[in-house]
Amino acid sequence: MSDVLAQTPEPPYWAVIFTSVRNPHDDDGYGAMADRMAELARQQPGFLGVESCRDAEGVGITVSYWASEEALRGWKANLEHREAQRKGRSGFYSRWFTRVCKVDRAYSFHL
Amino acid sequence: MSDVLAQTPEPPYWAVIFTSVRNPHDDDGYGAMADRMAELARQQPGFLGVESCRDAEGVGITVSYWASEEALRGWKANLEHREAQRKGRSGFYSRWFTRVCKVDRAYSFHL
Secondary structure: OOOOOOOOOOOOEEEEEEEEEEOOOOOOOHHHHHHHHHHHHHHOOOEEEEEEEEOOOOEEEEEEEEOOHHHHHHHHHOHHHHHHHHHHHHHHEEEEEEEEEEEEEEEEEEO | OOOOOOOOOOOOEEEEEEEEEEOOOOOOOHHHHHHHHHHHHHHOOOEEEEEEEEOOOOEEEEEEEEOOHHHHHHHHHOHHHHHHHHHHHHHHEEEEEEEEEEEEEEEEEEO
8 A cells, every 4th residue: 555645745746637437338448548557657757646546436536746837748748648538538438527736735644 | 427527617726635545444434424524515615516536445535626715724624624634633544645736727528
């Protein structure tokens, strides 16, 4: 459980909140695509971390954290990521929302 | 599935990203507390919506959306919410992170 919560630095930094509902009729290659996107994001300059979960009803939330607006632009422009976004629009999800945010303050706790 | 993604207005607005890992040894009253907090948040002035999921491994992400910093302060000051936060610190979660963010831009899609 050591890396399921992102160990981000002191704010400010950026967060991309991607919330989605999976389309139950299109499962072909979804898991592999999601894993590949996580791997690609980790290699991207300015990547700070990612947190993700999906429940049994198909609701998923993935939050990725980025050091700067430049880092956000780099990830948005990544060609393989753009192709995954295209696939997301054509079947993997029935609905999604992407919100780009600036993290202003943060608090954490661990037992 | 009509309300699992929040129908937020055009940015700017605020998001509180709460990511957590459940403590498997303390389940007493957790579900009721979580439901009550969602109900309370909905009654709070400036509440715009909430998105939440928890997976089988106990990783949870809840994002609530708020119209203004004033709305954020109101929710933070809610006494019943403060009591739930205290319980969160004393057992429900083994770890958590709260990040307060300003949403700068948003994109959405539905089939």
